[in-house]
Amino acid sequence: xxxxxxxxxxxxxxxxxxxxxxxxxxMGHDKMYWYQQDPGMELHLIHYSYGVNSTxxxxxxxxxxxxxxxxxxxxxxxESARPSHTSQYLCASSEGKHSGNTIYFGEGSWLTVV
Amino acid sequence: EDQVTQSPEALRLQEGExxxxxxxxxxxxxxxxFWYRQDPGKGxxxxxxxxxxxxxxxKERLKATLTKKESFLHITAPKPEDSATYLCAVRPSGGSNxxxxxxxxxxxxxxx
Numbered sequence: 001x002x003x004x005x006x007x008x009x010x011x012x013x014x015x016x017x018x019x020x021x022x023x024x025x026x027m028g029h030d031k032m033y034w035y036q037q038d039p040g041m042e043l044h045l046i047h048y049s050y051g052v053n054s055t056x057x058x059x060x061x062x063x064x065x066x067x068x069x070x071x072x073x074x075x076x077x078x079e080s081a082r083p084s085h086t087s088q089y090l091c092a093s094s095e096g097k098h099s100g101n102t103i104y105f106g107e108g109s110w111l112t113v114v
Numbered sequence: 115e116d117q118v119t120q121s122p123e124a125l126r127l128q129e130g131e132x133x134x135x136x137x138x139x140x141x142x143x144x145x146x147x148f149w150y151r152q153d154p155g156k157g158x159x160x161x162x163x164x165x166x167x168x169x170x171x172x173k174e175r176l177k178a179t180l181t182k183k184e185s186f187l188h189i190t191a192p193k194p195e196d197s198a199t200y201l202c203a204v205r206p207s208g209g210s211n212x213x214x215x216x217x218x219x220x221x222x223x224x225x226x
Contacts, residue, residue, distance in 0.1 A: 004157075043158070043201070043216045059213070090157050102148065103214060105157035 003027065004106035006091050012112045013081055021076045021109045023091030032074040033092040033103065036060060043090065049074055081113040116141045116206050120217035127192055127224050135187040135200055135220045143207030147185050148214065149178050150201040158201055161187075192224045 004025045013019055025032065034047040035058075045058030049068040063085070064078050074093075078085055091106040117140045127133055139147065146165055150158035162171045164180040171178050175196065177188040187200055199219040206213065 006157075040218070042218050043203075043214075045213065092157075102160050102163055104160055105150075108155070108157045110155070 004091055004093055004104060006089075006106040006109050008109060009107060010110045010112075012114060015082055015113055017081050017113075019078045019081055019111070021089055021091075021111070023074045023076070023106060024072050025074075025091075025093045025106075026072060027093065027095075028071060029093035029095055029104075030071070031094045031103075032068065033094075034058075034064075034066060034074070034076050035090040035092060035105075036062065037088045037090060037108075039088075047076065081111075083113045086111060086113050116204065116215045118202055118204055118215050118217035120200075120202050120220050122220060123218070124221040125223070127189075127222070129193055129224055129226050130191045132188070132190045132192070134189070135222070137185040137187070137202030137217060138183060139185070139202075139204045139215075140183075141204050141206040141215070145205040145207040147180055148203045148205070149185070149187055150203065152199045152201055152219065154199075161200075189222070192222075194224045194226050197222055197224045 007022045030051050032049045035043040036046050037043045044060035046060050046062040047066040049055045055066050064076050066076050089109045092103045094101045094103045119138045121136045148163050149161040152158045162178040167182045169180050175190050179186045199221045201219045203214040203216045
């Protein structure tokens with residue numbers, strides 16, 4: 001079982017503000033991911049990382065950016081938030097040694113942009 | 115294009131009334147099929163991984179099965195605490211090995 005911590009859990013911010021969603025995992029997993037999920041809808045991959053200094057964009061276009069300076073830390077940043085960014089953001093990680101390895105998720109960060 | 119379709123979208127059961135959830139998939143080869151449980155406002159919680167047709171896995175009142183085109187999540191004698199959204203996801207064998215394609219989920223409500 002993975003321990004993945006996301007902060008903040010809930011956030012309401014004004015349009016144009018910069019926001020960073022934090023994500024940390026304690027298992028030493030190589031791969032980390034950010035998914036976006038709107039209520040009642042599928043999860044969509046927006047960013048992933050194979051390891052330190054490795055980041056790629058996912059299937060769903062996103063205006064957010066990510067960084068992976070340490071194995072355990074994978075923050076997501078929105079430079080200028082807009083109401084269209086209102087959603088739930090889920091951080092996840094996996095071991096990465098085998099392509100069938102399970103992806104474990106954090107509790108999620110609910111972002112509301114007003 | 116990889117697709118995952120879950121049915122029904124919502125299911126309401128009485129406590130003790132067994133049933134099954136369906137996950138139909140279309141992928142260019144299957145590297146793994148995953149079942150997750152998601153409670154409101156929380157992240158998905160891992161339940162099972164299935165890799166090949168004919169494989170079955172069980173956990174408490176849940177049993178997952180896999181064929182070449184679909185997977186079933188059987189719930190035996192459910193309890194109210196089993197109420198949640200159940201998500202199915204597939205990892206195709208072609209392309210990058212990071213990608214999971216998710217279905218929209220089945221919202222299960224178990225009434226006491």
